[in-house]
Amino acid sequence: MTIPNSEVTKRPDSVAFAVEAGRLLKDRHCEDVLVLDVTGLSQVCDYVLIATGTSDRQMKSVADEAADLGEEIQFPAFRKNIDTGATWIVVDFITVVLHLFEPQRRAYYDLEDLWSDAKRVEIPSGSATT
Secondary structure: OOOOHHHHHOOOOHHHHHHHHHHHHHHOOOEEEEEEEOEOOEOOOOEEEEEEOOOHHHHHHHHHHHHHHHHHOOOOOOEEEEOOOOOEEEEEOOOEEEEEEOHHHHHHHOHHHHOOOOEEEOOOOOOOOO
16 A cells, blocks of 8 residues: 555644744844745645855854754754755755755745745744744
8 A cells, every 4th residue: 555645744743843943044044034835736845944044154054953953843854965065055854845045046046936836834923942
C-alpha cells in the first residue's frame, strides 16, 4: 500500500513552526519576510519561508538560529545548504523550507512569483520564543 506524500509529511505543528521562524527572522532584521502555505501546490513541503538578509554573516547567523529554534521545539532541520557566495541559504525542515537570500539573488529567483498561488500566512507581531 502506498501512502500519499501529503499524509506522510503533513505535521500539525508545521504552521506554528513556520510562523515562529518568521518571527525570528523579523526579530533578527531580515527584510520582506514571507510565510507561504504551499500545501497541495508542492510535493516536497507544506510551508515556504522567504526572507532577505542584510549580509552573508547575518544570513548565516539567522540560519543557525532557525535551526536551533527547530531543535528546541522538536522540529529539527534535516539539512542546510549555502551557495558558494553565501547569497542563498536553504534550511530544510522537511515540511517547512526556509530560503534566505541577498537582495539581488532573491529578485533573480523570484520565489514569490513561483509560488504566486500560495496563501500568505500572517506573522503576528511579537518576539520569537528564543
